[in-house]
Amino acid sequence: MSEVNISELNDSQVIGWLNRGGLKASADGEIGLWNEAESALGALSAAQVRTGVSSGNSLQLQARDVDGTSWTSFLTLTAGNTPTCAIDRTVIGATTPAAATFTTINGKTPSAFGLSLWDAADAAAARSTLGVNKHYMSLSQSSGSAIGDGDTRYVTEAILTTAEGYATRLYPMHTGTITRVIVQTSCQAVNGSNETATVYLRKNASSDTTLSSSVQFNSARQVYDVTGLNVSVSSGDYFTFKVAFPTYATNPTGVLMRIDVEITY
Incomplete structure (x- = not known):
């Protein structure tokens, strides 16, 4: 078709493509958007793009889904007693709209x-x-233990055992990351001397993370709050707590421990 300037449109003259709609000048001089059936879609007036004047009239911005051979709407304006503007996609192109x-x-x-x-x-x-976003697990002893020089023990709900096994394990209920552990110690019979033990978080009986190398058993109760951990756990993993005791001048007896674990998910 021949080129026509918008300013030269006569009443009801259409600029467009066959069966695709286009621009049309109305009787009152407004330039409008029309569909292939020549029904008004909207009007261009004073640099505005508008819906029709009847309730339910809509105006859409669409992009072609080439492999799907269809049109995808990204913005829909709908006329009504309360007009609406619907953004039909969260992402427009490759850019997320600003909040x-x-x-x-x-x-x-x-x-x-x-x-x-x-x-x-x-x-x-x-x-x-x-x-x-946090889940908590704990082990707390019910029976005191006597500690020998250089012992390696594992925390259970009963005694500090010398054998790592099922009684020493905690299985996390959520996939996540161990971010914090609180270790509590006490001596119910004899306080030990001031030598320090090392407590480890042990994952799957193979990977040790040192929680503290300054743990003492020389008073009724002490608390060690270990933060900033980053130990991932998932379904099927388990973890235990291993204690490497030193050689004591005075060995502690009646030793009790409690372990509290914070898992962030």
Whole structure:
């Protein structure tokens, strides 16, 4: 077809492609978007793109899905008593739209905490904000143990055993990362001298992570809070706690230990 300048359109003259719609000048002089059936889709007036004037009239921005041989809508404007604008895809092209600043959502003003959840990057970040991204496990002895020089012991719910086995194991209920362990020690009979023991977090009976090399058994109770850990655990993994005792001037007896583990997921 021949080229026609928009400024030269006569009433009801159409610029477009066969069966594809195009531009058409209306009787009142507005330039409009029309479909292939010559039904009005919208009007170009004062540099505006608009829907039709009837409720339910819509205007869409679409891109061609080439291999799917179909059109994909990315933005839909719909006329009505309360007009709407729907963004039909979260990502436009390869760019994620910038976050909007909301003053109200469904008529309610969100709190700073509510907005922090809205802005969470993913489910893990939202769980972290809510404080529900942590799981806790523990082992606590019920019977005291006498410790020999240079002993290697493993924490159970009964005694500090010399054999690593099923009674020494904890199986995590969530896939995640061990980030913190609290070790508590006490002597119910004889306090030991001031030599220090080393406590290890042992994963799958093969990989040791040192928790502390300064653990003492010379008082009724001591607490060692170990943070900044990064030990991954998943389904099927298990972990134990190994204690390497020193040679004592005075050996502790009635030794009790409690271990609390924090798993972040």
